[in-house]
Amino acid sequence: MVEGSKTFELDPKKDAKTSGKKKSVFSWNVNDVLRWLQKYHHMYYALYGELFRTNDILGKVLVQLTTLQLDQMGISNEEHRIDLVEKILKLRLRHEQVELKLLRKTPQTPKIS
Numbered sequence: 001m002v003e004g005s006k007t008f009e010l011d012p013k014k015d016a017k018t019s020g021k022k023k024s025v026f027s028w029n030v031n032d033v034l035r036w037l038q039k040y041h042h043m044y045y046a047l048y049g050e051l052f053r054t055n056d057i058l059g060k061v062l063v064q065l066t067t068l069q070l071d072q073m074g075i076s077n078e079e080h081r082i083d084l085v086e087k088i089l090k091l092r093l094r095h096e097q098v099e100l101k102l103l104r105k106t107p108q109t110p111k112i113s
Contacts (some may be wrong), residue, residue, distance in 0.1 A: 020078055024059070024095055024098070024099065025060075025062045025063055025092065026063065026095065027057055027059060027060070028058060028059025028060075028062070029058060029059070030052070030057060030058060033059055033062050035051055036091070037049055037052060041084075041087060044080065044084060045085075048074075049055055051073050051074050052073075055073050062088055063091065063092040065081060065084075066085065067081040070084060070085065
């Protein structure tokens with residue numbers, strides 16, 4: 001695929017927030033992924049947003065992407081692939097830290113002897 005700066009609209013009905021709480025990145029839909037890309041990495045959104053939509057990149061897929069997979073998606077610029085993977089890994093780490101905190105806050109059920 002050719003890199004381009006094609007613009008497209010996000011679906012406003014599909015929001016990353018539900019009832020005031022942020023969804024875990026692991027449960028993001030394609031629009032949530034695109035919203036993150038647009039909000040925090042606008043240049044990559046402009047260049048590659050359509051590739052993320054076309055390849056149906058969900059949150060659980062996003063956090064596992066490699067530079068090779070980004071290349072196969074059509075992102076030919078090696079520096080962009082490396083930078084994107086770094087940003088994705090940071091996102092994954094932040095969300096895993098939140099998940100860990102939530103797990104620690106969850107009351108333990110007593111063992112029945």
